[in-house]
Amino acid sequence: MGKRKSKKAADGSESDEDMSMVDVEFEWFDPQPAIDFHGLKALLRQLLDADAQLFDLSALADLILSQPLLGSTVKVDGNETDPYAFLTVLSLETHKDKKVVQDLTAYLHRHAPLTLPTSPPAHLGLILTERLINMPHEIVPPMYTMLLEELAWALAEAEPYAFTHYLVLSKTYREVASELPSNGVEQPPAKKKKSGGAGKEGGGETFYFHPEDEVLQRHGVAWGGFDYETKVDEGASDSKRAFQELGVKPQGHMVLIEADKFQGAVEAVKSFLGGGQ
Template structure:
């Protein structure tokens, strides 16, 4: 037998709030950039996100004064090219594409070096237990906000969009371990007094598709909507993070301790 519990949660959509959202948005951006976050000046990036409260969306569950669990916004990289973080992100993207995809690098270099094309940097991140169903409304809201901003003469007329996201890589052995673990959990009876929080601890990233064929490269998106962006993309690339792994993580992986091999992905649309 199995036991299930349903919890109703109301998700509320808000504009970014400079008065209460700073720390939570900074955490989400740090989660997005992983161990490369420090070199990208996440503090300055957070301040920039909060400086345009009419473009962008956060999701909360306990009213406007609570912490956001998700963020979706777009920044004009040309307009803010002197901002410390935007400058660092542009150089970062040029560096990783130069190392792994010269054609992508050439395209970005051309876009960043002239003023006619305005590139929008799309930042989308959420806590892992947030359902994917919250994503379409955020896309619709951002599209409306950009349209209204352009109607008011604000600089949101983009020729290209850059999406930065996270993926993870599973070797065939790691995938077998994960599949066996999931099978064991599904077959094990769940006690009636087990907490929902305890069940959620084992939830895989949103991108894991139960029963789906393994990608040839073993790369899975953290968020399933990220793969949809690959269809209209001019360029896309997965890359290892620049900053080295912490010593403890290196030691664990050397001992074959299971852990996700997290990488970055950049997509140009």
Template sequence: MISREDDEDESGSDGDMEDIINVDFEFFNPKEIDFHAVKNLLSQFFASDAILFGLSELADIIVSQSSVGTTIKVNGDDSDPYSVMTVLNMNQHIQAMVQIRDYVFTKSKQNEKLHVKLKELLSAGSSKEVGLIISERFINMPVETAPPMWRMLLEEVKDAVERGLPFNFEYYLLLCPTYHEVAPKTDFDEDTPKPSRKKAKMVDPVTFFFHPEEEMLQQYAEFTQDFKLTTPPTVAESRNTFEDYGIAPARRMMLIHRDKIPEVVQLMTNNSQW
């Protein structure tokens, strides 16, 4: 059970007010009944670029590998999940994964070392495999639900490897949803004469993560690369990503070696700020 408290300012005229919402979050293995909800979460995960991928095929894979992956529900096992986390083998020779491989190859071209590494890992004859982390949740889901999902995923992957299933990943790839300023502002001292201000340097846009735990993961990434979405967002998506307020959606690709994952998951678990 996770409680959320919203306290009003003590100086308010109505005095102290407290609003407590108690919600029981239950963790379940993915199952066939989750197909449509998982597909919707995948659409949210890939944002406007979702049209580039076979989401039905990906959703089928997720609900079929029930021994690896977790959903969170609040109204029992037969209700729709509010969150999903799993890992997919990127070395599989299926159409949906070919689409994702081509996508990450294209998006990684700006980072030559990452691009070469991905080409090496995802080639037909590679002896090392890559797991694509799918982690998506409703926007109002608390971040406190993330660490237990990561812990369960690690345990499930370990068990799957022991049973000879194709989850022996050398690396994990994440496509983390981010947002940033659309137009950077100039940085100058207010005392600087106006004629000289045109020489001021441009400030790099600040990148923010939608999922706080993924900001923590980037510290352990061997490679990172920011990239823009290929497909322009719809009007509704633009409103949801606050483009009217000067920020736009993007992604940060992160490649992390498996040896680093347990350490960062422990760091998530011990984070007192959550």
């Protein structure tokens, strides 16, 4: 195991009478092939959302775990538990003969905001990262910082990670009007969400599940969102309500960053979210 870093973070809730705080100690680990398969597969399913069924998630999890010295997981109760978050990078060129990478590459090309670089000398690194929805954002900067360090070590050992571009695959959401019947009762007007993690895209307001994506795209050569290919029931947005009046429609999101801009992008994420090393 190449890393084991700890940090305490406070989380809690406040009522009119009192406020309770819980100290949680987060630890960063290398991916563990013997331990992390099921937890990693669950996080991949969450990341890919409705389109997760298009891919062999078992094969994708195995591929991530086959490079345990690259990328990180975040855990709470020690190395033997499931990860609460992960971040890794995959070489689409090195693994181009694997079926799951072929499926992913075709999918990315269908939805990319511009033509993606493919053949040498271009070398695309796909960054995959996800975390449980209640994880503090401060866990993110150390994962990106450690990835930069690990890539430098890998290149020093002549490993095939000399990327020319990084593609961050992520997800966003939009608020949509509820499909639920009003039963003749007039609904209150929708409340505007106050958030620094929102932007305009396509004609509706886009919110970021991962607030660092808004920072990363400022350093990208291109970025954009896309609708998932897998159709969901009309009431699916109501089942994912974030607010009382509005439903939530998740969408895919990509940011393409040139390799020489990536370290600056990571530094900006550290400055924005805090918790950096």
